[in-house]
Amino acid sequence: MAYGPKLLDHYNNPRNVGSLDKSDPTVGTAVVGAPECGDVMKLQLKIKGNIVEDAKFKTFGCGSAIASSSLATEWIKGKRIDEALQIKNTDIVRELSLPPVKVHCSVLAEDAIKAAIEDYQKKQQALAKQSNAQGDEEPK
Amino acid sequence: MKLPIYMDNHSTTPVDPSVLEAMLPYFTNKFGNAASRSHPFGWEAEEAVEKSRVQIGKLIGSGHKEIIFTSGATESTNIALKGTAEMTCEKGNHIITQVTEHKATLDSAKYLEKHGCQVTYLPVDQNGMVDPLDVEKAITPKTILITIMHANNEVGTIQPIGEIGKIAKKHGVLFHVDAAQTLGRLAISVDQMGIDILSVSGHKIYGPKGIGALYVRRTNPRVRLSPIVHGGGHERGIRSGTLNVPAIVGFGQACELASSLMDEESRRITELRDRLMKGIMGALPDVFLNGHPSLRLCGNLNLSFAYVEGEALMMGLNDIAVSSGSACTSASLEPSYVLRSMGKPEELAHTSIRFGLGRFNTEEEVQFVITRVVETVTKLREMSPLYEMAKQGIDLKSVQWDVPH
Numbered sequence: 001m002a003y004g005p006k007l008l009d010h011y012n013n014p015r016n017v018g019s020l021d022k023s024d025p026t027v028g029t030a031v032v033g034a035p036e037c038g039d040v041m042k043l044q045l046k047i048k049g050n051i052v053e054d055a056k057f058k059t060f061g062c063g064s065a066i067a068s069s070s071l072a073t074e075w076i077k078g079k080r081i082d083e084a085l086q087i088k089n090t091d092i093v094r095e096l097s098l099p100p101v102k103v104h105c106s107v108l109a110e111d112a113i114k115a116a117i118e119d120y121q122k123k124q125q126a127l128a129k130q131s132n133a134q135g136d137e138e139p140k
Numbered sequence: 141m142k143l144p145i146y147m148d149n150h151s152t153t154p155v156d157p158s159v160l161e162a163m164l165p166y167f168t169n170k171f172g173n174a175a176s177r178s179h180p181f182g183w184e185a186e187e188a189v190e191k192s193r194v195q196i197g198k199l200i201g202s203g204h205k206e207i208i209f210t211s212g213a214t215e216s217t218n219i220a221l222k223g224t225a226e227m228t229c230e231k232g233n234h235i236i237t238q239v240t241e242h243k244a245t246l247d248s249a250k251y252l253e254k255h256g257c258q259v260t261y262l263p264v265d266q267n268g269m270v271d272p273l274d275v276e277k278a279i280t281p282k283t284i285l286i287t288i289m290h291a292n293n294e295v296g297t298i299q300p301i302g303e304i305g306k307i308a309k310k311h312g313v314l315f316h317v318d319a320a321q322t323l324g325r326l327a328i329s330v331d332q333m334g335i336d337i338l339s340v341s342g343h344k345i346y347g348p349k350g351i352g353a354l355y356v357r358r359t360n361p362r363v364r365l366s367p368i369v370h371g372g373g374h375e376r377g378i379r380s381g382t383l384n385v386p387a388i389v390g391f392g393q394a395c396e397l398a399s400s401l402m403d404e405e406s407r408r409i410t411e412l413r414d415r416l417m418k419g420i421m422g423a424l425p426d427v428f429l430n431g432h433p434s435l436r437l438c439g440n441l442n443l444s445f446a447y448v449e450g451e452a453l454m455m456g457l458n459d460i461a462v463s464s465g466s467a468c469t470s471a472s473l474e475p476s477y478v479l480r481s482m483g484k485p486e487e488l489a490h491t492s493i494r495f496g497l498g499r500f501n502t503e504e505e506v507q508f509v510i511t512r513v514v515e516t517v518t519k520l521r522e523m524s525p526l527y528e529m530a531k532q533g534i535d536l537k538s539v540q541w542d543v544p545h
Contacts, residue, residue, distance in 0.1 A: 003455075011452075011455055011456075014523060017522070017523045031542065032542050034541035035486075035487035035490070035536060035541070036487050036541075037486075038449055038466060038475065038487075038490040039449075040525050040526055040541070041525070042525035042528075057523075058523050058524060059523060059524070059525065060447060060448070060449055060525055060526045060527075061449050061452065062451040062452050062455075062466070063452050063455040065449070066452055066523065
């Protein structure tokens, strides 16, 4: 299969490969896919004040899956949460000129963004609940 | 050293220069139709075709009259299965084969199932090997054909053809062997191995594409096959159509060459293959050999690289031509059925690469491939979440994976 130049660039020089501290309350982590399907994408976002400050990924998958996750991290950095959630798999397909059989790689990247933000929001809600609970205990 | 390096010789091989040279006159000056009995143009072509039958026959230990020309091993296999089923439908309708056969066999078998045949697909062990005892147990009074490949095209496992041949003889069942991968690489003797029908191909042994042959036993027993292409009665009525004389001449020359080179060549290629295997496995942990450790085709090396997807690896090896059992390389998005039939977990199929060494590979190329593979696998593992998890001591099998689709 012949690939487009943008896809090859992301495969050969992937952006933002790495890991963030999973236990950090400002980091949302997503692991989507499964080894037996041939794709596993791990995406981590560090979010501060509603802004995605940093993004890191690691991907087990074909070149299109690696490029899709690399592109997603590049796009998402510096965005507000609501903007990040606007990224659609079709945008990734267009940008990387993914052939039809590789569309599922872009879907996985979109799923990863959503799941990472969800994980961050859950962590924040848990924190808020915890501090509320602590607040209730305080004598008036 | 010239790039890219070709290491996909199970898929096809380049035409040997001496083969091309032998073919060229038959495109121009010696263009006659081998079926023209009335003039020298035809006689010349016929003579060349007969010489090729002798050359092919010599390589498999058969008479020249037992060689039928076809367009390739796929067509030969189609004729073997469908031709036997139609010719012997009064005796029975049961065919025995096995799960890692080439699609030419499996799809022909499926076609015959739709037309009233019963097919037994024998399992293979973890090395891809069929148990001859299973073959014997599967035989019924209705069995008309046993069809087993000589060596597998993906993992290179060599089947116990001689033993299966004896069983077939004992029970009076015809025995077809798909030898597309082994002609000119392994010794074949149709008599010693008890083979009644044999499919071979030109382009796997440095001959041209579009030419193959079917060996059809003439005595003890005399095998009769119904044709699937009708018109003109060429090739003993089994395969009509004007003969592709230049390709037939090339195929014959390729066999002649293979006869003289085989012993030395398979020794040399085995050495290169072992050097490649040791070089890669010595430098990288968690690399697994697929197929039989010793009973395998000389040029075949099929490896699974844990934590690295096969297609991504091939993309990194962009100056090396190899192939992968990964789903991403197939139109169906299914990982290799051969590896799955051997009981390999799907993730190992997704991470497999097949190296196919051949006549024109050199030591220098092998060294280059080792370096590139080690470099690329290391880089891809650094960006693999599975590798990271494994390094943290997480058992990947215990993880609850999120499968979105």
